[in-house]
Amino acid sequence: MKAAPFAYVRPATLDDAVAELVRSAGEGKVLAGGQSLVPILAMRLARPSTVVDIAALSELDFVRRDGDELVIGALVRQRTLEGHPLAAAVPLLRLALPWIGHRELRSRGTVCGSIAHADPAAELPAVACCLGASLEIAGPHGRRTVTAAEFFHGAMATSVGAEDVLAAVRFPVARPGEGFGFAEIARRHGDFALAGVATRFRADDGEAAFTAFGVSDRPVTRDVTGLGDDEVADLARDLVDTAGDTHGSREYRQRLVAALAVRELARARRAAEGGTA
Amino acid sequence: MTLPRPVRAEAGEPVDVTMTVNGTEVSLSLPARVTLADALRDHLGLTGTHLGCEHGVCGMCTVLVDGSAARACLLFACQLDGADIVTVEGLGRPDDLHPLQEAFGSHHALQCGFCTPGFLLSSYDLLAHKPDVAEEDLPVELSGVLCRCTGYRNILSAVSEVAGAHRDGIPEPRNCGHHVLMGHTAAKPGAKSAPEPVGVEEIELPQGDPTFTVEVTQELTASPEKTWAVLDDIDLVAACLPGAEITEHLGDDRYRGQARVSVGPIRLSFAGLAQVTERDAEAHRLRVIGQGEDVGGGRTQAVILLVAEETGAGTRLRATAQVYLTGRIAQFGRALAGDVSRRMFEQFAAAVEETAVSGVRTTARKPPGALALLAATLAAKAREWGRRLRRAEHNPPTHPKGTQR
């Protein structure tokens, strides 16, 4: 359970970080909070030649409001955001963050790290998809922005290439009359979800959507504007794309995700109509 | 929290890291792949941080990093440049436990104790950030640490009691002052190695009854004057004490020093202060109060009286030490600790004799060899048993009530 040796660099700028990744020719790995990477290294599931620690990139250490978006830099830890006053503008984040592992993991895990890691059962990729967040990626050919819908390619596969750094994520802030819901079922608190759902509802035009996670190789979003509970449940059931495993059968996951989608959409609607999120 | 410095190290090449551990700044130089947990345990001797799974699941290795609980097995030590770490050793000291530690004790919230450091620091973080946490939320809030003895019910009631008693905030860790952290890997030449001793310069007077008292008398051939000449020079006195060293004269007959003792697998490294409280050249009496602390927060205090008395043939050196132990050294067992101390005094007396006779600074510069000390202690024990046995043969024990019969 000890990582194999690796070269360790902690560059001072984002450009240097990208240059280091280019130098290591596909054999480098970004280290953010390390809460997923360190166990992978410890189990020697990965043996990168170089680990590029982004901890000194002060330019990425920010949470800021930019018009109707909340922008979160790559150094921002999950727990920092949990207690951040600006995070109130994105109520779904507040609902979802406490579900990530345990306090002890959120102390170090970053918001962008979770999105870049793209575990199919992780909470933040689902939040990003449900809200239509966008991702700022810095690479050898400059910066580009990718929508959440395009970003997730599959389990642990994203638009972040081997020479890229996910610099920031932009979450749209909630508008008045928008409500949200979030819930998941795990074997015990802190485990990855067997199935989970993030929802949003807009009171003025009735627009409704949910994102299911843990049931497929990436979060999946469905627009369910105007649909009744049974139709929502059917849609949700159809999203289950994983076979059964020791933790639950395929049918069990289907029932979970259907029940959660209906329940959390109702919660989002109540929040929207009650004026609270 | 400050951002760490930029760094580059090839695979296997050590990375310098300076962090504060339980209030003491330490500088280490380690390969990047060494985790914080391993750095604490193997390089700083802080073995209170336990390792269970080594991949973030069990919570045994939980410590505070910049005030928040984090998994020490999921951090490379080199990431922590400039960080502030608190381990269970920093939470309280044996004679001044943190309220959480008190509560764990009184609620029987530890069985084997393997999970206890993790639970203490996880619950410290919880109460520090959420002093108003509801009792019914505790099971979920503390679910990041696993107890293989399944002592959860008692753990929850311990934390609940402390939460109730400290709604305005949990008391700070109690043992985050200056410590001597052992096994420091000195950074590259020129880099700062051992922490500069800072903090308390005052000797605390021992309180209560000593853990044990040692009295040794040794006949020396040197004259009382020559013997006194050794006792009167604190550097010579230290040189005669196995493993001891004076590192700084602080003035007013106060000194800073260190001592290393090893007995079998036990290795203790003390740093501390000594103060001469009586120096009587006429009566050849020297009284010293010494105080040392080891890395585990264990404390030793000793009041030592040395008297060189005139005999026809030379000097009778009388040494009396009242020794006060707290912490893990106390677990050493009084008898063994007493035996070891006695052996040390015998070696000391022999070294004083040699120094007094030869006039040259002498011997005992090395810590007492583990084997030699233990062998001597065991030999002494064997002799004592032998004597008892012989005495028993001569005077068969009477039945306590036998005389009545």
Ligand SMILES: Cc1cc2nc3c(=O)[nH]c(=O)nc-3n(C[C@H](O)[C@H](O)[C@H](O)COP(=O)(O)OP(=O)(O)OC[C@H]3O[C@@H](n4cnc5c(N)ncnc54)[C@H](O)[C@@H]3O)c2cc1C
């Ligand atoms: C016991 C346990 C339970 C957990 N439970 C959950 C859970 O319930 N839900 C959940 O979502 N997560 C969970 N996690 C994972 C944890 O939340 C991580 O924080 C998160 O997945 C990764 O974030 P990080 O900042 O630690 O990234 P790291 O571990 O540092 O990196 C993860 C991966 O992403 C890449 N990466 C990170 N940041 C960037 C970046 N800025 N640019 C490019 N690439 C980057 C790394 O190269 C690596 O491949 C758990 C982890 C453990 C150990």
Ligand code: FES
């Ligand atoms: S040893 Fe670190 S969490 Fe298990």
Ligand code: FES
């Ligand atoms: S007391 Fe034994 S593991 Fe918790």
